[in-house]
Amino acid sequence: MTQRIHFNEVVTRDGFQMEPEFVATEAKIALIDALSQCGYAKIEVTSFTSAKAIPMLRDAEEVMGRIQRVPGVEYTVLVPNLRGAERAMEVKPDEFNLVMSTSQTHNLANLRMPREHSFVALREVIERFGAQVPINVSLSACFGCPMEGEVPQSEVMGWAQRFADLGVRGLTICDTTGMAQPRQVAAMCEALRQKFPDLQLTLHFHNTRGMGLSNVLAAVQSGIDRFDGSLGGLGGCPYAPGASGNICSEDAIHMLDAMGCDTGIDLQRLLPIARQLPAIVGREVPGQVAKSGLITDLHPAPESVAHLIKEFS
DSSP: OOOBOEEEEOIIIIIGGGOSSOOOHHHHHHHHHHHTTTTOSEEEEEEOSOTTTOGGGTTHHHHHHHSOOOTTOEEEEEOOSHHHHHHHHTTOOSEEEEEEESSHHHHHHHHSSOHHHHHHHHHHHHHHHTTTSOEEEEEESTTOBTTTBOOOHHHHHHHHHHHHTTTOSEEEEEOTTSOOOHHHHHHHHHHHHHHOTTSEEEEEOBOTTSOHHHHHHHHHHTTOOEEEEBGGGOOOOTTSTTOOOBOBHHHHHHHHHHTTOBOOOOHHHHHHHHTTHHHHHTSOOSOSHHHHOOTTOOOOOOHHHHHHHHHHO
16 A cells, blocks of 8 residues: 655745845745645744744745645745734634744744743633634654754754644654654654554654754655755754754655555656756855756667667677
């Protein structure tokens, strides 16, 4: 039986937030509209955080208000607190994504408050809006913190349980700092699936140390069927020293397609979009498949080989 995998595209939120040059609102809208035709399960459009904190996403309302929504695609937004949720509700998102870290130091660096304060703020959003919009919680630094070191699996499971008890629809377990390795991933995924069989479980990997696709494979083999990815491999965490981009969506999708999984993504439609990304951000991007093509893209043999074929046939 073919394994079905669901992909969430995060390039216009997580991917763009680290870019130094503002990406025009029109370019964001056009990119989301193009991605909407490719078969994604979800697209994380933007974040309703303060424009001062993330100037790149200061156009959140306009982008969400002007995209062309495609049936079957969920358009999700990150909301940091109750105020952000109230703003977001005006543009009718399909899902709220709430974020806090399982590492105390990373949470202080990223959100400027202890984890317990973050939990209280996110609980307010869940209690206020949970009956109106599905809620996903992304737990950051689940596989390690570059300032604290190892984050125990028990710590991750404890925070996951607290949010599950509040009735959220899903949890995203994030390798924010690119410290995960495949055996660790397999153990985490097996524990999560056993404890939370009714939740949407999504894995979010970074490729900081070149293990992103290996970790995706370990998660798939452990039964996980939802992943975040960023077109071109853009993104990173400004509050995690050394962290670089997310796994590249098209590279991960290509790998899983080649293995016989059903990602639901039309790569022939997605790759031309990925090839436009360097022009949008003004630099080269880490993704590989957009440069090399699919493994099924064959090329004619050199003329010299054609002569040899005739000679030896």
